[in-house]
Amino acid sequence: MIDRLVRSGRSGFYLSVIEEGEVGAGDEFELLGLEEPTLTIGEINELYTAKSPDRETLQRSLHVNLLPESWRMRFRARLEDMDGRKHDRHTSPV
Numbered sequence: 001m002i003d004r005l006v007r008s009g010r011s012g013f014y015l016s017v018i019e020e021g022e023v024g025a026g027d028e029f030e031l032l033g034l035e036e037p038t039l040t041i042g043e044i045n046e047l048y049t050a051k052s053p054d055r056e057t058l059q060r061s062l063h064v065n066l067l068p069e070s071w072r073m074r075f076r077a078r079l080e081d082m083d084g085r086k087h088d089r090h091t092s093p094v
Contacts, residue, residue, distance in 0.1 A: 037063050047075055055082060 018032070037060050039047075047053045047061055048071070061067065061075040 035064075035066055038066070039064055044071075047078070053078060055079065058082070 039057065039061060043057050044061070044067070047057060053075075058075050058079045062072055062079070064072070067075075
């Protein structure tokens with residue numbers, strides 16, 4: 001199911017909720033912070049699903065701390081596969 005959702009390009013994880021509550025039409029949202037480096041949702045979807053992902057974007061993904069570690073490990077393995085290197089699934093992504 002997750003693969004199908006990501007492949008759609010509309011994965012839906014655009015923000016995180018800090019405090020549960022109700023939101024209505026016209027309510028304002030406040031950006032509390034931005035961490036660098038970052039990737040767009042489109043870039044993440046591309047890395048997750050593309051047969052030949054962009055090398056530079058894969059390299060950047062290894063330093064995006066907001067990505068789950070399992071995703072960074074997946075992206076590191078894809079980068080290592082591009083380089084023809086063996087990878088250890090238990091190795092830290094950064």
